[in-house]
Amino acid sequence: MQASTAKPLGASLSDLRPSATSVDGTLILRGADSVAVEPRSVTATIGGKDTQVTVTPAAAKPRTTMLVIDTSGSMEASGMATVRTAVREFLAAVPQGVKVGVVSFASTSGVDVKPTTDRAVVQRAVDGLRSRGETALYAGVQDAVKALGTVGERSIVLLSDGGDTVEEQKGGLAREASQLATATTLLTQAKVRAEVIAFNSPEANGAVLKQFATAGGGSVVTAGNRGAVAKAFDAAARTLDSQVSISLSRPAGLTGIQPVVVKGLASGAPFTATASLDLGAKAPVVPTSDETVAAPAVPTAGIGLPRSAPPPTRFLLPIAVLLLFLGVFVIVVATLGPVFRSQRKERVATIEAYGMGSRAQMRAVQSSPSSISQSLVDAGEQFMSGRESTSRTMMLLDRADLPWRAGEWFVLRVLAVIVGGLVGYVLLLARNPWVGLFIGVVLGYVLxxxxxxxxxxxxxxxFEFVLPDVLMLTATSLASGFSLLQALDAVARDAPEPCAKEFSRALAETRIGADVSDALDHTADRMDSNNMRWATMAIRIQREVGGNLAETLRTTAATLREREGLRRHVRALSAEGRLSAYILISLPIGILLFSMYSNYEYVSLLWTTLYGLIMSVMGVLAMAAGIFWMRNVVKIEV
Structure with missing residues (x-):
């Protein structure tokens, strides 16, 4: 092999695994650009003895890397923006066969994305990271090593300022040192390479990061700005692209810890990679989630892995999903229960509705809940009884033609609050689940x-729209010689909904002894219809003083049509004002929701700082005043 005058390349050995006859590992090359190893130029020695070397492409065995990203408050929004851009370029440069995962750490740490070749999933996870909280660096490194497993060449790309404030707050410097030793020991035992990017911040601790790189057989790159971070990630990607798998024949008679030296050329430049290898070492070891790693240099009594158990918010996720499913199921059953009645029950309900006229009995026939649902409804009935709002609620249920009792409506309101809170919690789990819970509860209560x-x-x-045609039908029936009750029966059979059902109820009241004028007044009150009140007044006056009722109803119908035409004309003229009001009301709400998704750190100042809270309260009050004012401007009574 001829000597080369080119500048030597940085090189290291990773994932060395001895067996009875060979030593397998990965040769890592570091240069300004991606380089290719010249297999014939590679030589090696183990314990000073020459050995045969076999070089194969790195893609021949599995390769996995984990992005371990610091998302603590010291990174700030600008730092996270830099990370997102750098990761995008890193993913574009990493070889396609390499699996990439994501671990983030702030006050706690966890695996955001398990190793995958789907780059879009990784990028979405990184784009969703936000900086806040303390720094659980050691727990993040341990979580990453565990997620990598023991198969193939594995590495982590760690971006952090190097300070673990969580462990320091828990037990002081002694506990921090113990957890650092635990993390570095785990890196060594698992044979995971660590490429470290030291991000400058007020809490920077380069010595800690250097220990990680040393334990993982990697390198440390200091990054003080956006360009430096991008270059560091690019160097990490080139490292994955400039590596090969090597297999060394094991010389006979060698045992214990021996030096391994590999030399050769890569793209015309020389390299030398050295490492110490325990020829009796076992395969990579990664503890399970309930085990700890012994740190030989520091006492470890009573020390466990910081994130061996999920944080409270992650405990709540499966519970939230389960309760969400149960809530939706109960709402569907309670809402659609009356739909699944048999034809026999439908006939019985119709007979009792017309014959008895008892609303309570009609509701009892319509609903067939289970014992659990019945217990909930009974509790709701007790809660709703005697409340001033119950009568208004029941009037609205009647007007909307919904077959629910007061207790059923109360149960639905409670379930809507629970489901809304859980939906908001799940949707904003990655950002601020408690804000999502609050918004969901408010929407579940109001909607x-x-x-x-x-x-x-x-x-x-x-009802108001159809009423003039109904009065004309009644007038025509009266002119044909029908009585008023016969005319109302024709309306109940031939008129469109909702008039047919409402006049049927009025007719049913007359059959059990109510006066026809009173029954029609009840219909007007039930539908809150002034037009119906005027028509009923006309019928009552005609019955008291006499006259041609058919002609009176025709005149009333013509008057109602003219009023409806005028109302529609006014509504068309005020449409622009109403649309402007809708846009002005929805615009700040939409901007808030979009900002929470796109720039959470910026908009969260509205509820995390005193000035922001004051501005939020003033904004809500101003918006309420604006809504009241715009509503009265565009509302024109006809």
Whole structure:
């Protein structure tokens, strides 16, 4: 082999695994650009004895790397933006066959993405990381090593400032030193290479990071700005692209710890890689989640891995999903229960509705809940009884034509709050689950009432729209010689909904002895219809003083049509103002939600600082005043 005048390359040996006849490992080369090893130029010695070397492409065996990213508050939003950009370039440069995973650590640590070849999944996970909290560096390194397992060439790319504030707060310097020794021992026993990027910050501790690199047979690169971080990640990607697998024949008679030296050329430049190898060493060892690693230099009594158990928020995730499923299931059963009645029960319900007219009995026939549902409904009935709001709620349920009792409505409201809170918690689990829980609870409490009012108002508008045609049908029946009750029966059979059902209820009241005018008044109150009140007043006056009722109803129907036409004309003229009001109301809410997704650190100042809370309160009050003002401007009574 001829000597080369090129600048020597940095080189190291990783994942050395001795067997009875050979020593297998990975040769790592570090240069300004990706380099290719010249297999014929490679020579090696073990314990000073020459040995045969076989060089194969690194892609021939599994390769896995974990991005271990510091997301503590010291990284700040600018640091996380730098990390996201650097990781994007790193993923583009890493060989396709290399699996990449993500571990993040702040006050706690955990595996965000298990090793995968899907680069988009990794990038999405990194884009979602936000800086906050303390620094659990040692726990993050241990979690990464465990996630890598023991198969193939494994490495971590660690980005941190090197300070573990969590362990220091828990037990002072002694505990911090013990946990550092535990993490470095784990790296050595697992034979995981550590490529370290030291990010400058006020809490920087380069000595700790150097220990990780030494224990993992890697290197340390100091990065003080965006460009330096990008170069460091690029160097880590080139390292994965500039490595080969080597197999050395084991000389006979050698035991114990022996030096291993590998020399050769790569893209015309010389390299020398050295390592100490215990020829009696076992395969890589990674403890299970409930085991600890013995740190020989520091007492480890009573020390466990910081993240051997999931944090409280991760305990709550499966519970939240389970409760969410149960809540949705109960809501569906309670809502769709009346749909699954038999035809016999439908006929019985119809007979009792017309014959007895008892609303309580009709509700009992319509619902067939299980014993558990019945217990919940009974508890809801007790809670709702005697409350001032119950009568208004039942009136809205009647107006919306929903077959629910007060207790059933209460159970649905409670379940909506629970499900809303759990949905918000799950959706914002990666950012701020407690804010999501609060928003979900508020929406779960408010939305059912808004939906009920919307359904009641929509059905009342449909009633008002159809009422002129119903009065014309009644007038035509009266002119044909029918009595008023016969005319109402024709309306109940031939009129469109919702008038057919409401006039059927009025007719049923007359059959059990109620006066027809009173029954129609009840319909007007039930539907909150002024038009129906005027029509009922006309019928009552005609019955007291006499006259042509058919002509009176025709005149009333014509008047109602003219009022409806005027109302629609006014509504069309005010449409622009209403649309502007809707946009102005939804715009700040939409911007808040988008900002929470795209730049959480920035918008979170609204509820994490005193000035932000003051601004939030003032903004909510100003928005409430604006909504009240705009509502009164665009609301025109006809």
């Amino acid at each position: 059912p009432a808004l939906v009920l009012r919307f359904l009641a108002r929509r059905r009342a508008r449909q």
